[in-house]
Amino acid sequence: MKRKKMKSGRSDKSDTCQYIRNKQIHIRASEDEFLEIERRAIQERKTIAKYLRDKALGNNKSKIYKNNEDMFLTISTLNQIKKIGTNINQIAHKVNAHSSKEQYLEELKGILHELKELALRGNR
Incomplete structure (x- = not known):
């Protein structure tokens, strides 16, 4: 059952999901894979969870600065x-x-x- 959030989960309003996230996905990654995922998330100024959700769902709309x-x-x-x-x-x-x-x-x-x-x- 979907439960709506009372308010956004982030103070900067970047969390646009209106429902409570109560499901977890566990994946395994090697040390090198994890470091690369972490590096890319930092480069896009996102948390690892947000980065992976965006990649999996095709929501890659964030602005990436050239420098x-x-x-x-x-x-x-x-x-x-x-x-x-x-x-x-x-x-x-x-x-x-x-x-x-x-x-x-x-x-x-x-x-x-x-x-x-x-x-x-x-x-x-």
């Missing part, structure tokens, strides 16, 4: 976008609290310009 520089640029860009979002929320709060909106509109234009630059950088 650490690609990963760093992606994370850096996402952090910059998060900071810009925080700035937009602060400006929206100020605009709603005050009647002088001209200053905040200029700030918003600057932020939009930054977002366009980030988007252009990401498309290269």
Whole structure:
């Protein structure tokens, strides 16, 4: 009988299975095979269980970075976008609290310009 989860099993929401996993699969592997499976799972930034489930079920949709520089640029860009979002929320709060909106509109234009630059950088 399938039992639905009350909430996701992982805090980062990467666990998309809506049912409780209560079945186990035991396999045997040589030391070399295990180390290779572990290496590949780490390379894809997954647990061994998640890596093996994805391989067995054909769910190989995760992004594999060509090198650490690609990963760093992606994370850096996402952090910059998060900071810009925080700035937009602060400006929206100020605009709603005050009647002088001209200053905040200029700030918003600057932020939009930054977002366009980030988007252009990401498309290269």
